[in-house]
Amino acid sequence: MxxxxxxxxxxxxxxxxxxxxxxxxxxxxxxxxxxxxxxxxDMYTTKNYAMDGQSFNGxxxxxxxxxxxxxxxKRDYKHKLSSFFNPKNDITIEYTNGDISRLIKCKVDRSxxxxxxxxxxxxxxxxxxxxPYWYSQEIKTDIAQWVGAFEFPLEIPEETGILMGYRxxxxxxxxxxxxxxxxxxxxxxxxxxxxxxxxILNVETQEFIKIEREMVAGDVITLSTEKGSEYVRxxxxxxxxxxxxxxxxxxxxxLEIDVGDNLIRYDADTNVENLEVSIYFTPQYVGV
Numbered sequence: 001m002x003x004x005x006x007x008x009x010x011x012x013x014x015x016x017x018x019x020x021x022x023x024x025x026x027x028x029x030x031x032x033x034x035x036x037x038x039x040x041x042d043m044y045t046t047k048n049y050a051m052d053g054q055s056f057n058g059x060x061x062x063x064x065x066x067x068x069x070x071x072x073x074k075r076d077y078k079h080k081l082s083s084f085f086n087p088k089n090d091i092t093i094e095y096t097n098g099d100i101s102r103l104i105k106c107k108v109d110r111s112x113x114x115x116x117x118x119x120x121x122x123x124x125x126x127x128x129x130x131x132p133y134w135y136s137q138e139i140k141t142d143i144a145q146w147v148g149a150f151e152f153p154l155e156i157p158e159e160t161g162i163l164m165g166y167r168x169x170x171x172x173x174x175x176x177x178x179x180x181x182x183x184x185x186x187x188x189x190x191x192x193x194x195x196x197x198x199x200i201l202n203v204e205t206q207e208f209i210k211i212e213r214e215m216v217a218g219d220v221i222t223l224s225t226e227k228g229s230e231y232v233r234x235x236x237x238x239x240x241x242x243x244x245x246x247x248x249x250x251x252x253x254x255l256e257i258d259v260g261d262n263l264i265r266y267d268a269d270t271n272v273e274n275l276e277v278s279i280y281f282t283p284q285y286v287g288v
Contacts, residue, residue, distance in 0.1 A: 001032040015090040035066040037287030064132035071120040102134040133284035143277040175262040179283030182256040184226035186280040191215035193274035203263035210248045257281045
């Protein structure tokens with residue numbers, strides 16, 4: 001069982017928008033927890049007749065089971081604890097330790113089991129995290145954007161005027177993922193004029209996503225590469241439509257931001273200068 005120091009704490013938020021904090025100083029005292037750091041791996045193998053060993057086919061990480069142990073310094077907190085961890089509620093855990101913050105989403109596997117005989121009632125809570133990785137705040141990277149080109153105090157020459165801003169010329173950006181795992185991404189294509197068939201490419205792997213669609217000024221296409229939650233949507237004049245079938249057949253709909261450096265390039269078949277691109281990804285961690 002993992003023990004916690006005086007700087008560490010767990011902040012729980014449930015789907016009813018209520019918060020509850022546990023630490024070695026709080027009224028709901030945190031004794032320790034299991035499942036915070038380790039993950040279990042399912043490995044898929046094949047064994048043929050008279051074969052020594054087995055052939056490895058692949059693996060997947062199991063869901064994470066986090067078990068919380070603690071004590072109540074006030075007996076009248078029993079109902080508060082049970083109500084908060086109602087099995088009908090979804091739970092988000094935030095782990096903090098100084099400047100470090102990690103989050104994970106869970107379901108209540110077993111609501112608080114409370115020992116009523118103790119002077120300070122002991123409890124145990126079991127939570128299942130179906131997406132097993134801890135995550136931190138989403139990171140945004142812009143590839144093409146407008147940069148301001150003036151500072152105050154400001155004087156505008158009468159004859160020549162002044163350059164208010166300029167467009168960055170680069171169509172390539174390095175997206176650095178310092179977490180433990182490759183991460184799915186969200187993309188945002190924004191049109192400042194007419195263009196066709198926006199594309200994004202991983203320069204090293206040559207994997208890409210291409211959308212066969214004309215965009216006009218003001219159009220925004222957003223897409224997600226998260227497995228099980230993939231989408232491609234067009235927002236035109238406030239009307240959002242599903243355009244997943246606009247992905248080319250050779251696109252990789254599950255393109256990820258790998259651990260380390262990722263050189264990402266954007267393009268379009270016509271008028272690439274009218275395209276602005278933002279990349280979002282959420283760092284993922286094995287433990288805290």
